[in-house]
Amino acid sequence: xxxxxxxxxxxxxxxxxxxxxxxxxxxxxxxxxxxxxxxxxxxxxxxxxxxxxxxxxxxxxxxxxxxxxxxxxxxxxxxxxxxxxxxxxxxxxxxxxxxxxxxxxxxxxxxxxxxxxxxxxxxxxxxxxxxxxxxxxxxxxxxxxxxxxxxxxxxxxxxxxxxxxxxxxxxxxxxxxxxxxxxxxxxxxxxxxxxxxxxxxxxxxxxxxxxxxxxxxxxxxxxxxxxxxxxxxxxxxxxxxxxxxxxxxxxxxxxxxxxxxxxxxxxxxxxxxxxxxxxxxxxxxxxxxxxxxxxxxxxxxxxxxxxxxxxxxxxxxxxxxxxxxxxxxxxxxxxxxxxxxxxxxxx
Ligand SMILES: [Zn+2]
Numbered sequence: 001x002x003x004x005x006x007x008x009x010x011x012x013x014x015x016x017x018x019x020x021x022x023x024x025x026x027x028x029x030x031x032x033x034x035x036x037x038x039x040x041x042x043x044x045x046x047x048x049x050x051x052x053x054x055x056x057x058x059x060x061x062x063x064x065x066x067x068x069x070x071x072x073x074x075x076x077x078x079x080x081x082x083x084x085x086x087x088x089x090x091x092x093x094x095x096x097x098x099x100x101x102x103x104x105x106x107x108x109x110x111x112x113x114x115x116x117x118x119x120x121x122x123x124x125x126x127x128x129x130x131x132x133x134x135x136x137x138x139x140x141x142x143x144x145x146x147x148x149x150x151x152x153x154x155x156x157x158x159x160x161x162x163x164x165x166x167x168x169x170x171x172x173x174x175x176x177x178x179x180x181x182x183x184x185x186x187x188x189x190x191x192x193x194x195x196x197x198x199x200x201x202x203x204x205x206x207x208x209x210x211x212x213x214x215x216x217x218x219x220x221x222x223x224x225x226x227x228x229x230x231x232x233x234x235x236x237x238x239x240x241x242x243x244x245x246x247x248x249x250x251x252x253x254x255x256x257x258x259x260x261x262x263x264x265x266x267x268x269x270x271x272x273x274x275x276x277x278x279x280x281x282x283x284x285x286x287x288x289x290x291x292x293x294x295x296x297x298x299x300x301x302x303x304x305x306x307x308x309x310x311x312x313x314x315x316x317x318x319x320x321x322x323x324x325x326x327x328x329x330x331x332x333x334x335x336x337x338x339x340x341x342x343x344x345x346x347x
Contacts (some may be wrong), residue, residue: 033150040066041142042122045131051106054176056168057084059105063145063166072152077185083168083176087188090151092158100163100191101147103140104170104177107133140197141166165189210276215265216346223318223340225249227325231334238332243325246336250320253340258316260291260300261345266313288314317343 047059057078064074067088078084085105092098110119110132117123117130131138148164169177181189198214227249229242262270267289274285284302287295303311318340325336 028150028154033146037142037146038124040145041138042124042129042131044138044141045122045129045133046120048120049106050109050132051169051171051173052109054083054106054168054173056105056176057082060084060086060166060168063088063141066145067148070149070152072148075188077181077188078168078176079180079184080176083173085168085177085181086164086166087181087185088148088164090148090158090162092160092162094160096160097192098161098163098190100165100189100194101144102165102167102189102194102196103144104137104167104197105141106168106171106173106177107136107138108171137170137197160192163189163191210273212269216263218312218343218345221342221344223342225253225320225338225340226335227337228335229332232332234330234332241332242334242336243332246323246325246338250323250338253318253320256318257300257304258318260288260296260314261316261347262289262291262314263345263347269313312343316345319343 044059044062047062049056049059060076063086064076067074067086072088072090075087075089076084077087089098112119115130117125119130119132121131123130144164144166148162151158151162165181167177167181169175174180198217199212201211202209225246227242227246229240229245230238232238232241270285270288274282274289277285284299287293287299288303290296300311300314303314319342320338321341322339323336324338326333
């Protein structure tokens with residue numbers, strides 16, 4: 001099943017440009033729809049689904065109430081009662097195979113000390129919303145929910161079923177979410193196409209500049225770097241101090257860059273970005289189309305500093321994320337480790 005990854009706002013507009021053109025339905029009241037979408041978005045942001053532990057069921061119950069109140073069929077599937085998945089389905093006439101809209105319920109954990117607003121407050125401050133999950137993935141969750149509600153309310157005849165999967169455990173723990181659904185309940189989500197998170201719309205001064213669409217995904221591996229040394233007292237420095245060795249190893253890793261490797265997708269992306277960018281930026285994108293050249297190396301360094309998310313699409317990466325070493329200020333530990341988040345190009 002092809003998975004097409006797009007942003008939430010794009011999802012609603014794609015579905016509805018199709019819907020309203022084909023059904024010739026009355027013009028929707030987008031002001032009202034915007035208000036309702038914002039309210040439902042804030043409601044779901046206020047539910048703490050930090051993973052671990054997830055507790056996605058609380059949000060599943062909220063979604064189920066909204067959907068069933070509008071007469072939409074809902075099924076709840078769970079391997080762990082606290083970590084439910086929700087499937088809602090709008091019935092089509094069956095002339096085409098279903099379309100699946102997919103979004104995840106859980107968010108990564110957060111350190112509230114670092115936040116100006118409560119991370120689960122759904123605070124709207126002037127034009128920005130502050131909350132964990134605003135861009136991953138409750139934006140897609142609310143877009144999928146609203147798509148279901150608006151399709152149902154429109155009364156349009158669908159050529160295909162539209163299925164909405166709100167999944168648990170995407171941020172680690174797929175055994176509660178997508179792995180469980182595909183292995184135990186594949187029929188509930190079987191579809192010809194799937195629209196999911198990953199792409200994004202880039203705006204400049206409020207106007208959409210381009211829509212990025214994801215065609216594949218890097219493969220994640222966790223590596224652990226183990227270091228050893230001779231234990232000792234902090235008053236007697238040694239040349240094989242494990243803390244220093246771990247620091248040196250991480251510095252070496254951070255300084256090391258895998259070469260740029262382009263795929264059909266990233267080649268097309270760079271070429272098209274060059275077409276719509278001002279001269280200086282366009283030159284950088286074109287330089288990257290010739291990996292190995294001096295200009296490409298310089299462009300990559302600029303990207304790493306200024307557009308790290310674009311740079312990450314172009315090569316394999318290794319990111320140190322956790323260090324575990326030492327237990328007392330005056331003791332040189334004999335061992336320690338670091339966790340590395342390794343992301344490999346899809347090829
Ligand atoms: Zn996500």
